[in-house]
Amino acid sequence: MARNWEEGTTVLTVEDDSLTSLLLTARLKQEGLRILTASNGEEALALLKSERVDLVSTDLMMPVMDGYRLIREIRDLPPPKGRVPVLVLSVNQNEEDMVRCLAAGADDYMTKPVSPQVYVEKLWRVYLRGREAPRRPE
Numbered sequence: 001m002a003r004n005w006e007e008g009t010t011v012l013t014v015e016d017d018s019l020t021s022l023l024l025t026a027r028l029k030q031e032g033l034r035i036l037t038a039s040n041g042e043e044a045l046a047l048l049k050s051e052r053v054d055l056v057s058t059d060l061m062m063p064v065m066d067g068y069r070l071i072r073e074i075r076d077l078p079p080p081k082g083r084v085p086v087l088v089l090s091v092n093q094n095e096e097d098m099v100r101c102l103a104a105g106a107d108d109y110m111t112k113p114v115s116p117q118v119y120v121e122k123l124w125r126v127y128l129r130g131r132e133a134p135r136r137p138e
Helices: 018-030 041-050 067-075 095-104 116-132
Strands: 010-014 034-038 055-058 086-090 108-111
Touching (some): 010 018, 010 041, 018 116, 034 041, 041 055, 055 116, 067 086, 067 095, 086 095
Parallel strands (some): 010 055
């Protein structure tokens, strides 16, 4: 599938595992995306407040501030920051975690391990949906 990312599209990856972060970042750079990285939710929230971010990809289980709280904090921000699409990438493979993430305001959820290609395809779909009509929790 051909992806036409808008020039300057910025993805904030939030991952406390350095190897996973490195692999995701390398694959996203191949797409021509601008990448910001954070190792926990607190760092991610600070970056989101100070930088232009078009997409957030976050892990769930992280030190300092976990992904659930990060999603809620993002959704509490005023637009357009509070409407940034969020993809959760987690080792948790149970439906309860997925439902909890979506209820917090995540736009989509996928489990690790995942191939970089599948990850980018999912991120692309989240990006397109976010450009049309961002999903917001009620």
